[in-house]
Amino acid sequence: xxxxxxxxxxxxxxxxxxxxxxxxxxxxxxxxxxxxxxxxxxxxxxxxxxxxxxxxxxxxxxxxxxxxxxxxxxxxxxxxxxxxxxxxxxxxxxxxxxxxxxxxxxxxxxxxxxxxxxxxxxxxxxxxxxxxxxxxxxxxxxxxxxxxxxxxxxxxxxxxxxxxxxxxxxxxxxxxxxxxxxxxxxxxxxxxxxxxxxxxxxxxxxxxxxxxxxxxxxxxxxxxxxxxxxxxxxxxxxxxxxxxxxxxxxxxxxxxxxxxxxxxxxxxxxxxxxxxxxxxxxxxxxxxxxxxxxxxxxxxxxxxxxxxxxxxxxxxxxxxxxxxxxxxxxxxxxxxxxxxxxxxxxxxxxxxxxxxxxxxxxxxxxxxxxxxxxxxxxxxxxxxx
Amino acid sequence: xxxxxxxxxxxxxxxxxxxxxxxxxxxxxxxxxxxxxxxxxxxxxxxxxxxxxxxxxxxxxxxxxxxxxxxxxxxxxxxxxxxxxxxxxxxxxxxxxxxxxxxxxxxxxxxxxxxxxxxxxxxxxxxxxxxxxxxxxxxxxxxxxxxxxxxxxxxxxxxxxxxxxxxxxxxxxxxxxxxx
Numbered sequence: 001x002x003x004x005x006x007x008x009x010x011x012x013x014x015x016x017x018x019x020x021x022x023x024x025x026x027x028x029x030x031x032x033x034x035x036x037x038x039x040x041x042x043x044x045x046x047x048x049x050x051x052x053x054x055x056x057x058x059x060x061x062x063x064x065x066x067x068x069x070x071x072x073x074x075x076x077x078x079x080x081x082x083x084x085x086x087x088x089x090x091x092x093x094x095x096x097x098x099x100x101x102x103x104x105x106x107x108x109x110x111x112x113x114x115x116x117x118x119x120x121x122x123x124x125x126x127x128x129x130x131x132x133x134x135x136x137x138x139x140x141x142x143x144x145x146x147x148x149x150x151x152x153x154x155x156x157x158x159x160x161x162x163x164x165x166x167x168x169x170x171x172x173x174x175x176x177x178x179x180x181x182x183x184x185x186x187x188x189x190x191x192x193x194x195x196x197x198x199x200x201x202x203x204x205x206x207x208x209x210x211x212x213x214x215x216x217x218x219x220x221x222x223x224x225x226x227x228x229x230x231x232x233x234x235x236x237x238x239x240x241x242x243x244x245x246x247x248x249x250x251x252x253x254x255x256x257x258x259x260x261x262x263x264x265x266x267x268x269x270x271x272x273x274x275x276x277x278x279x280x281x282x283x284x285x286x287x288x289x290x291x292x293x294x295x296x297x298x299x300x301x302x303x304x305x306x307x308x309x310x311x312x313x314x315x316x317x318x319x320x321x322x323x324x325x326x327x328x329x330x331x332x333x334x335x336x337x338x339x340x341x342x343x344x345x346x347x348x349x350x351x352x353x354x355x356x357x358x359x360x361x362x363x364x365x366x367x368x369x370x371x372x373x374x375x376x377x378x379x380x381x382x383x384x385x
Numbered sequence: 386x387x388x389x390x391x392x393x394x395x396x397x398x399x400x401x402x403x404x405x406x407x408x409x410x411x412x413x414x415x416x417x418x419x420x421x422x423x424x425x426x427x428x429x430x431x432x433x434x435x436x437x438x439x440x441x442x443x444x445x446x447x448x449x450x451x452x453x454x455x456x457x458x459x460x461x462x463x464x465x466x467x468x469x470x471x472x473x474x475x476x477x478x479x480x481x482x483x484x485x486x487x488x489x490x491x492x493x494x495x496x497x498x499x500x501x502x503x504x505x506x507x508x509x510x511x512x513x514x515x516x517x518x519x520x521x522x523x524x525x526x527x528x529x530x531x532x533x534x535x536x537x538x539x540x541x542x543x544x545x546x547x548x549x550x551x552x553x554x555x556x557x558x559x560x561x562x563x564x565x
Contacts, residue, residue, distance in 0.1 A: 005543070006542060012539045217528060217533065
């Protein structure tokens with residue numbers, strides 16, 4: 001599949017307006033999936049325009065509260081929730097997550113009863129929230145179905161969740177947006193039950209960050225979350241979300257630079273995370289990966305024993321290794337043991353992540369080309385272990 | 386607390402010293418020392434005159450002739466302890482120092498300017514701050530940083546099939562600094 005972008009003679013805002021009208025024309029129920037970030041604020045305001053044009057009443061908004069939400073974002077969400085043109089459903093569901101500290105990952109259930117009883121929830125569940133108990137679920141176990149299965153309950157007919165996903169956020173997001181040629185921005189959510197009438201509509205997929213802020217402030221005169229001004233002063237990341245998973249925690253310094261009080265709340269609940277902030281910049285990641293690489297596939301098992309804590313993550317890691325091993329047998333050059341250990345160490349182990357080969361011209365590939373002797377020697381001696 | 390005044394030559398660096406001050410921050414410390422002198426004493430291990438806390442102020446005086454004239458003797462508090470206890474104190478003091486928060490500094494900088502107590506030039510000199518940093522702290526909004534007023538909306542696009550080998554030079558937005 002080769003794709004390229006065809007630029008149109010209209011700007012991205014006009015195009016997004018056309019797309020969102022099409023979504024409202026096509027689906028029986030349309031909701032905005034809101035996170036408190038700039039992108040979901042922009043799609044919320046686009047939806048507001050349609051509701052005003054068509055006199056549809058308040059915009060239906062879904063907020064999936066992931067517990068570790070910063071005070072500034074929460075303050076902004078509360079501001080949005082109390083707008084008369086917003087009808088927000090606020091979900092606090094026991095999703096599985098992880099705390100990643102210097103490569104060691106530990107399973108964690110958001111809003112878990114056990115942590116609540118121990119006084120170690122980052123915050124209490126808001127009284128108006130829809131919780132696991134409303135679905136007859138036990139908050140000590142992660143959700144048995146994908147979260148979208150729960151948030152679309154009670155919606156009638158065909159359902160579209162409008163999200164603020166943009167292609168420029170990452171190459172994965174870009175690729176997901178160029179797969180389809182017709183209605184490329186309307187996609188089926190990953191891992192949802194067959195026959196579930198839910199689609200995601202990514203109507204601002206071709207916007208840049210500056211487009212988002214211009215639209216919010218100049219077209220709507222609306223405020224955005226104060227976090228972004230603090231991020232601007234401190235050169236911090238402008239993406240908001242759970243700060244302790246394997247990718248986000250490597251920028252935990254951004255939390256300290258923007259909201260140190262939030263860091264303290266996280267520390268109160270997960271005190272071992274402090275080591276990440278103090279020692280990540282000096283941790284010799286490469287030597288750790290090499291150490292386990294030299295042991296071949298038994299190194300992968302050893303790595304799981306040493307670095308992955310908790311049954312669900314361990315199970316996921318073992319199944320990842322098993323899948324990787326099959327691919328390695330068929331194509332050892334593309335699926336190297338170094339890359340396996342690197343993935344176990346550094347990358348997300350979410351269910352949606354499959355083992356991927358090392359392509360040419362990638363950083364990993366170049367590194368291996370430059371420094372291949374030691375690793376190749378080790379692998380030749382250990383293949384099939 | 387008994388404060389003694391001693392020559393810098395009597396003191397020495399502790400083996401436990403594990404704190405590093407970056408050059409711009411050291412410059413600020415130097416300005417503060419010049420303007421305000423020693424506001425609090427250096428903490429020294431009595432047994433061997435090793436510095437537990439205050440190494441950088443001591444180093445500034447020791448390495449600078451002007452400071453040596455300004456401070457022929459420096460204020461010290463001597464503490465009797467073994468070297469491991471001294472190391473523990475050193476770590477406790479340094480880990481407990483806290484960190485400056487940019488948006489709160491920004492508020493103070495605005496107060497400085499509005500009160501006319503300090504000019505922009507004085508703030509830059511006293512805090513070893515460059516012009517860009519000062520401007521950022523004085524008006525640090527994402528709207529200004531992205532120059533939203535002059536921004537023109539991007540053109541919309543749709544994906545199309547392309548011949549094999551076509552490269553679409555697509556660039557993602559990266560965070561403004563690396564992992565931290």
